[in-house]
Amino acid sequence: MASEACATIGAAPETSRPVPLTTRWEGYLQKRSDWLKQWEAFYFVLHGCALYCYLSADEARRSPESSKIKHGAFSFSSHAVLQHVVSINALADHDFIVETTAGKPLFLRAKTEAAKQLWMHMTACGIADTTIDSRGRVQLRGPPRQATVADVYLGYEYLWASLSALEDEAREKVVALKGAPRHVVQPSTPVTPAVDAPPIDHPLARLVSMCRPDVALRTNYHAAVPFQGAYSGLPGLLEYLTKLTRSVVLLTFAVNDLRVDGGVAVATGHESMQVRATGKVLRQDWRHKLHLHPVDGRIVRWEVHGDVDASTLAFKGSVATGSGAQRDSLSTIKLDHLPSFDPQPSWQMHAFDTPSPDDVAQVPRRPRAESPPAASTPPLHSPYVEPGMITMSSPLQAPLHFKRGNLWPDPPLLPAGSVRLARTQQLDLTRPRDDLELYVNLACKTLRCAAGAVVIFGATSGFFVAKQGIQGDAVPMEMLLEAHVGTESLVVLETTADVRFAANPLVADVQFFVGVPLRTADNVLLGALSVRDVAPRGSVREADLAALLQIAQTIMNRVEDIQADVRRSAPTYHTRGPKPPGPARRSYEQQRAIDLDID
Numbered sequence: 001m002a003s004e005a006c007a008t009i010g011a012a013p014e015t016s017r018p019v020p021l022t023t024r025w026e027g028y029l030q031k032r033s034d035w036l037k038q039w040e041a042f043y044f045v046l047h048g049c050a051l052y053c054y055l056s057a058d059e060a061r062r063s064p065e066s067s068k069i070k071h072g073a074f075s076f077s078s079h080a081v082l083q084h085v086v087s088i089n090a091l092a093d094h095d096f097i098v099e100t101t102a103g104k105p106l107f108l109r110a111k112t113e114a115a116k117q118l119w120m121h122m123t124a125c126g127i128a129d130t131t132i133d134s135r136g137r138v139q140l141r142g143p144p145r146q147a148t149v150a151d152v153y154l155g156y157e158y159l160w161a162s163l164s165a166l167e168d169e170a171r172e173k174v175v176a177l178k179g180a181p182r183h184v185v186q187p188s189t190p191v192t193p194a195v196d197a198p199p200i201d202h203p204l205a206r207l208v209s210m211c212r213p214d215v216a217l218r219t220n221y222h223a224a225v226p227f228q229g230a231y232s233g234l235p236g237l238l239e240y241l242t243k244l245t246r247s248v249v250l251l252t253f254a255v256n257d258l259r260v261d262g263g264v265a266v267a268t269g270h271e272s273m274q275v276r277a278t279g280k281v282l283r284q285d286w287r288h289k290l291h292l293h294p295v296d297g298r299i300v301r302w303e304v305h306g307d308v309d310a311s312t313l314a315f316k317g318s319v320a321t322g323s324g325a326q327r328d329s330l331s332t333i334k335l336d337h338l339p340s341f342d343p344q345p346s347w348q349m350h351a352f353d354t355p356s357p358d359d360v361a362q363v364p365r366r367p368r369a370e371s372p373p374a375a376s377t378p379p380l381h382s383p384y385v386e387p388g389m390i391t392m393s394s395p396l397q398a399p400l401h402f403k404r405g406n407l408w409p410d411p412p413l414l415p416a417g418s419v420r421l422a423r424t425q426q427l428d429l430t431r432p433r434d435d436l437e438l439y440v441n442l443a444c445k446t447l448r449c450a451a452g453a454v455v456i457f458g459a460t461s462g463f464f465v466a467k468q469g470i471q472g473d474a475v476p477m478e479m480l481l482e483a484h485v486g487t488e489s490l491v492v493l494e495t496t497a498d499v500r501f502a503a504n505p506l507v508a509d510v511q512f513f514v515g516v517p518l519r520t521a522d523n524v525l526l527g528a529l530s531v532r533d534v535a536p537r538g539s540v541r542e543a544d545l546a547a548l549l550q551i552a553q554t555i556m557n558r559v560e561d562i563q564a565d566v567r568r569s570a571p572t573y574h575t576r577g578p579k580p581p582g583p584a585r586r587s588y589e590q591q592r593a594i595d596l597d598i599d
Contacts, residue, residue: 017297018146021202022209023048023130023138025122026060027115027235028494028536032107034070039109041538046123048130048138050079051098051106056535057496058508070104080104081132085123085185087116096120097182111391111538113166114238114245117159120185121204128187147206149265149290150258152299154198155207157253162191163245169194210299211237216499217302222312229396232499237302239392247315248273248282265290275314282307282314390540393492400499404478407503411483414457414525421459423524427559429456429465432473436466439555443531444468446547447514447540452531454518454555455482462527479506482528485515489545494536511536514545516552521560529555 025046030039031053043060045052045067052067054060060067067078086097086105094116095109110116133139169192183189187205190197197203214233217240221228227243230236255269267290272283284307291301400409414420424430436454444452451469455462462480464473477483484490484500492513495501501513515530529552 018148019209019297021125021129021145021147021205023122023126023140025119025126025208026057027119028057028111028538029119030109030538032109041536044108046119046126048126048140049082049132050126050138051082051123052079056511070106080106082123082127085120085127086182087120087185089181089183096185098123112238112242113170114159114163114242115235117162117191118204118208118238121187121189121191122208124185124189125187125202125205145202145206147209149210149260149292151200151203151206152210152290153255153258153267154200155203157255158195158198158203159191159207160241160244160253161250162195163241164248164250165192165194167245168249208234211302212293212296212298212300215299215302217304219304219306220308221306222308223397224312224315226315230400230499232502233497235497236499242392243395246276248275251281260292263292263294265292278314278317280314282311284310388542390491390542390545391493391538393494393498394488394490396500397486397488406478408479409500411477411480412486414483417459420457420524420526423520424456424458424526427520427526427563429526429559430463431465433465433559436555436558437468439529439551439558440466440468443529443548443551446544446551447531447533449512449514449531449533451533452529453482454527454529455480456518456527457483457525475506479504481506481510481513481532482515482530485517485528485530487517487519487525489517489549490515491540491545493538493540496536509534514540514548516545516548518552518556520556526556528552 023046026044028041029044030041032039043054043057045054045060045064051069052060052064053069054063054067065078068076069078069080070076080098080100080102082098083101084097084099086099088095088097093109094111094113095107096116096119098106098108100106108119110119129141129145130138131141187202188197191204200206211234215237216233217231217237219225219228219230219240226247227240231240251272251274253269253271255267257269258265258267260266267288268285270283270285272281274281286307287305289301289303289305290299291303292298293300398412402409404410433454440452440454444450451467453464453467453470456465457477458474461474461476462482464470464475481495481501481504490513492498492501495504495507495511495513501507501510510532512533512535513530514532515528517525518527518529519525529548531548
């Protein structure tokens with residue numbers, strides 16, 4: 001079990017410079033309102049024992065003085081001074097409480113267990129280690145603590161083992177039965193009683209302190225492994241650990257050797273884990289390369305190298321495969337869950353200017369489990385995640401490249417360019433199509449978004465042939481968000497934290513994005529149906545994504561059927577005999593009237 005995991009550091013000398021422990025942590029949390037008991041998302045910044053609250057990450061970065069938080073029964077302030085953090089044991093939600101010095105409890109909710117634990121323990125360390133001086137500034141109570149590279153793996157193994165044990169408890173539904181429903185969290189409080197804390201103080205704070213906020217983590221695993229891919233920032237590290245703990249049970253973890261040579265630390269060791277979906281045990285030797293920043297000595301790049309063949313074999317058969325596409329008409333789309341929703345007024349897309357690195361917000365992002373079509377076997381969910389909800393953004397499907405010299409990665413290369421362009425012209429998708437706006441409106445209502453579009457991929461640009469709430473008719477392919485939609489759906493809950501979109505200038509106006517592919521009957525990718533919103537989200541209903549897939553399929557059915565009618569009704573010249581009768585061609589207005597006639 002996870003409690004049996006162990007970490008041992010080799011005898012190699014360490015030569016990396018110590019790093020001061022940080023007292024800062026930030027990210028999106030949901031806060032419960034006092035009167036209506038509703039949950040609303042805000043961006044919180046923890047600085048020692050002081051907590052700041054903003055409407056968004058962009059506001060926190062651009063206007064740090066605009067923080068506003070309720071610290072008393074009826075009083076507001078720019079920040080709240082905290083005195084306690086309380087964990088709430090629950091199966092479904094990741095809730096906790098922070099109490100201000102004025103006695104005001106703030107009920108907060110994180111998106112994952114990893115985020116909850118980091119928030120609680122960073123808050124507990126901030127309360128214990130800092131105070132507010134006479135001028136209202138955060139000040140350390142004693143000499144600063146130092147973290148080293150060796151502390152990284154003590155904290156890494158401790159957090160992984162603890163999250164794995166909590167995942168086991170949640171799956172066995174024993175969390176609510178063990179101990180008190182609430183308990184105060186101190187810096188020395190273990191994440192879970194099932195895992196012993198390492199012989200250092202503040203292990204999680206030491207792990208966080210040794211990583212730069214923009215740390216990039218990359219693995220060498222194949223696509224069959226759920227935690228493969230690249231991850232950006234400290235939220236990306238939590239995303240990686242979340243995928244790891246939901247996929248495997250940690251059995252053992254050991255660091256055999258750790259050496260620092262200049263600006264690179266190389267760690268080697270052995271680990272064993274059990275795949276939750278198949279029960280197979282993966283035993284592998286691993287090798288990590290930690291690239292240290294030349295100025296502050298913190299980790300700027302973390303490379304994880306495991307046994308590629310053994311890991312692929314262990315996860316073989318753990319991912320359900322989808323069935324073939326089913327041809328549906330508009331009348332078969334399930335509309336019972338669509339709300340009565342009037343889209344917001346059109347919003348102007350951001351100008352195509354290149355941002356500076358300082359303009360890129362560093363906010364937590366959230367991965368998600370793959371959501372196959374409705375006819376597929378649904379993905380496995382953790383018991384404490386509400387069934388039928390997607391709580392993670394789509395993982396990377398291909399390596400990222402920066403060959404075009406932009407701050408944001410290049411979109412994947414589209415296959416069969418000449419074939420795609422020929423089919424686009426054949427299906428009359430090279431001009432605005434008012435008859436497709438009905439489907440865009442349905443898509444926006446389904447995902448409760450203010451804007452959406454049918455985007456067709458051209459040679460150098462993406463064209464909005466039908467749209468709602470979007471100004472402009474085309475966007476260069478290198479900036480087009482829909483260009484990252486491949487053969488599967490793409491869900492990005494927080495674009496400002498996603499490595500594919502974070503530096504893209506369009507992200508200033510697009511915080512939430514969902515795109516599904518538009519494919520012909522012979523599987524040629526022509527474009528994407530997308531919806532977008534100006535605020536990030538914590539989850540998406542699987543039923544909504546399935547409805548969006550049906551709408552996309554209906555769009556393709558419509559344009560292909562219209563083209564088939566055109567071919568059948570075209571005049572045919574015969575040298576003998578009378579001209580055979582053909583079906584009359586329906587106009588766009590007639591077809592649209594038929595589509596609108598839905599019971």
